Structures are given as C-alpha cells and as structure tokens.
Amino acid sequence: MKIERKASPALLPTPVVLLSVAGHDKEKPNIITLAWAGTVCSDPPMLSVAIRPTRHSHRLVDAAREFVVNVPRAEQLELVDLAGVWSGAEHDKFAELGLSASPASRVEAPLIDECPINIECVVRHQLALGAHDLYLAEIVAVQYDEGLLDGHGRVRTQRLAPIAYVEGEYWSLGERIGTYGAAAKASGRR
Amino acid sequence: MKIERKASPALLPTPVVLLSVAGHDKEKPNIITLAWAGTVCSDPPMLSVAIRPTRHSHRLVDAAREFVVNVPRAEQLELVDLAGVWSGAEHDKFAELGLSASPASRVEAPLIDECPINIECVVRHQLALGAHDLYLAEIVAVQYDEGLLDGHGRVRTQRLAPIAYVEGEYWSLGERIGTYGAAAKASGRR
Numbered sequence: 001m002k003i004e005r006k007a008s009p010a011l012l013p014t015p016v017v018l019l020s021v022a023g024h025d026k027e028k029p030n031i032i033t034l035a036w037a038g039t040v041c042s043d044p045p046m047l048s049v050a051i052r053p054t055r056h057s058h059r060l061v062d063a064a065r066e067f068v069v070n071v072p073r074a075e076q077l078e079l080v081d082l083a084g085v086w087s088g089a090e091h092d093k094f095a096e097l098g099l100s101a102s103p104a105s106r107v108e109a110p111l112i113d114e115c116p117i118n119i120e121c122v123v124r125h126q127l128a129l130g131a132h133d134l135y136l137a138e139i140v141a142v143q144y145d146e147g148l149l150d151g152h153g154r155v156r157t158q159r160l161a162p163i164a165y166v167e168g169e170y171w172s173l174g175e176r177i178g179t180y181g182a183a184a185k186a187s188g189r190r
Numbered sequence: 191m192k193i194e195r196k197a198s199p200a201l202l203p204t205p206v207v208l209l210s211v212a213g214h215d216k217e218k219p220n221i222i223t224l225a226w227a228g229t230v231c232s233d234p235p236m237l238s239v240a241i242r243p244t245r246h247s248h249r250l251v252d253a254a255r256e257f258v259v260n261v262p263r264a265e266q267l268e269l270v271d272l273a274g275v276w277s278g279a280e281h282d283k284f285a286e287l288g289l290s291a292s293p294a295s296r297v298e299a300p301l302i303d304e305c306p307i308n309i310e311c312v313v314r315h316q317l318a319l320g321a322h323d324l325y326l327a328e329i330v331a332v333q334y335d336e337g338l339l340d341g342h343g344r345v346r347t348q349r350l351a352p353i354a355y356v357e358g359e360y361w362s363l364g365e366r367i368g369t370y371g372a373a374a375k376a377s378g379r380r
Binding site for chain 1: 194196200201234235259292301308333339345347350354363370
C-alpha cells in the first residue's frame with residue numbers, strides 16, 4: 001500500500017560536502033555545507049552543486065567560477081553542521097572552525113586540508129532552477145589524503161567515513177555490501 | 191600530506207536508484223540502475239539523473255520525457271546490480287527480476303511497487319555533457335510505502351535501508367549521527 005505525499009526533494013541518500021571558494025576582492029575565502037550535490041558525467045568528470053542565490057557563497061562562486069568540493073569525515077560532523085547554518089557574511093569559517101586553507105593544484109579556491117578528499121572544480125554551466133541555482137562543474141584535479149590510497153592509487157574505501165544526508169538527518173555509512181557488477185557476473189547471465 | 195590523482199568522478203557517497211520508464215511504441219517498460227543522480231532544487235523540487243546515450247533507457251526517456259526514480263532497499267542489492275548491468279534491449283527486467291510495474295499517479299512511467307519510495311518526475315532540461323546526458327526533472331509526486339510514514343506524514347528514516355555508491359562499491363547506511371542545525375543550535379552561535 002502506497003501513500004502519496006506532496007512533491008518534495010525526496011531523493012536519498014545524498015552526499016554531505018563542504019564547498020570552499022576564494023574570496024572576492026578583499027573578502028576572505030568561504031565554506032558552505034551542501035547536500036544538494038551529485039555526479040553528472042564520467043568523461044569529462046563533472047559534478048553538480050545547488051546553491052541558494054541568497055547565500056554568501058553563491059556570490060563568491062559567481063565571481064570565481066571555481067571551487068573545491070571537500071568530502072568530510074563523520075567525526076567532523078559538528079563543524080559540517082555549523083558551516084551549513086552560519087553565513088560567510090558574518091563568520092570567517094576557516095578561522096572559527098579551526099580549518100586550514102591550503103593551495104589547490106588547478107584552481108584559485110583553497111582546499112580544506114582536514115578533509116580526506118578535495119575535488120577541484122571549474123564551472124561550465126549555470127542554471128537558475130528556482131530556490132536553487134545549479135552549477136555544473138568539471139572536475140580538474142582530485143587530492144587524497146596519503147593514507148587513503150593503496151599502492152595502485154586506488155581509494156581504500158574502508159578508511160573513508162563520509163556523511164550521507166537523509167530527510168534532514170546526517171547518517172554514517174555502514175558496511176560494503178557489494179561491488180558493481182558482481183551479482184550480474186555471479187548470475188552467469190549477461 | 192595530499193596525493194593528486196587524475197580527475198575522476200570522485201564525489202561520494204552518491205545514491206543508488208532504479209529509474210523506471212515507459213516503453214516506446216510497443217516496447218516494454220524498462221528499468222536502469224543509476225548512481226549518478228542528485229537533488230538539484232528544493233522549490234520546485236527537482237533532481238538530476240545522468241544516462242549514457244548508448245543505454246536503452248536513454249532512448250526511452252528521450253521519447254517519454256517522464257520517469258520514476260525508485261529508491262531500493264539494501265536487501266534488493268542483487269536485482270539492483272543486475273538492472274544496472276543488463277540491457278533493456280535484451281531483458282524484460284520487470285519480469286526477469288520479479289518486480290511489479292504499478293501505475294504512477296502523475297506520469298505514464300510505471301513505478302516499481304517493491305521499492306519503498308517512488309519519485310515521479312517530468313523532464314524539464316536535458317544537457318549533453320560528454321559520456322553522459324544529464325536530465326533535470328521536476329518531482330511531481332512522491333509515493334511511500336505506508337509503513338514508512340508516521341502519523342504526521344514524516345518519513346521514519348530508521349525504517350529505510352537505502353544503498354549508497356562509493357568508488358564502485360555498494361554500501362549500506364550505518365546510523366543517524368545528527369540532525370540538520372542541531373550542532374549550530376547547541377553552539378549558541380548564529
């Protein structure tokens with residue numbers, strides 16, 4: 001038995017990330033927490049982030065056309081929540097949250113050194129959809145904490161502890177329950 | 191210490207969903223598993239899905255301009271993997287995976303009755319980004335399994351068991367580690 005609820009952003013789980021962006025003119029760089037993000041293309045690798053036009057970071061992204069998407073750890077949840085609720089117009093989030101702005105490789109935006117994955121992005125498209133503007137950005141470089149990669153440069157996913165967003169709640173990941181294509185291979189049917 | 195790896199779709203975790211779409215002409219409806227999906231706007235509620243132009247479902251979505259995003263349970267992992275690897279050109283996935291195509295409320299695409307959340311979508315924008323085409327779709331209705339909602343129509347998230355995608359692996363969710371805004375409220379600082 002199904003129950004219809006009014007249309008809402010019901011997709012889940014979505015990733016919880018920290019977007020860092022350079023300051024405009026003499027402003028400081030800023031950080032904003034986002035859950036409305038997604039992968040949108042494999043080649044070129046691209047992701048999307050949705051930001052409300054009222055947010056301080058929206059103006060900074062509009063000016064810079066570049067940003068870094070930083071994947072935080074579950075243990076960083078407190079600062080992740082604060083970075084989403086506070087406004088960069090009133091808070092120097094790097095300083096107040098005790099985070100280090102390190103130089104990125106391919107963009108002017110700083111990366112958050114304390115986050116284990118830093119995805120450097122250049123905006124390619126922008127669409128005004130309503131409450132949010134959508135930025136489609138090409139991934140131009142990815143930085144990983146040294147201990148996250150094995151000798152072949154593959155991510156040791158068991159060492160990750162990312163945060164997922166589910167209906168206004170933050171969730172940790174549980175366990176690896178499968179690998180892409182394994183069930184299909186085991187079925188012996190193509 | 192950071193290590194740079196070549197640009198790749200590094201965002202994580204992303205949602206694992208089953209997209210269902212009506213058949214074109216006399217074809218059967220189809221199902222495709224996607225992890226390149228995301229929320230892109232709150233009002234109107236919208237989501238994105240990225241589909242390779244070579245996929246059978248791509249042609250069906252192009253013809254119908256409507257689809258349903260079905261959120262599966264972790265226990266459905268085997269069929270989720272099969273629906274991603276198999277092609278709708280060779281498999282009647284509803285029949286072969288033992289799934290029930292039920293009528294949706296606002297779109298012609300069928301919903302997958304066995305999935306606890308069914309998000310009915312109408313395509314508003316389409317962008318050719320490269321390996322994937324991106325569809326930005328408005329959410330026009332959402333169906334929930336009866337037992338998922340409490341008396342106020344809110345989702346009982348503890349009863350959900352969605353699947354997350356992390357670097358080619360399927361992961362279960364762990365536990366609720368926080369609620370949006372709670373840390374900011376507890377800090378006493380706005």
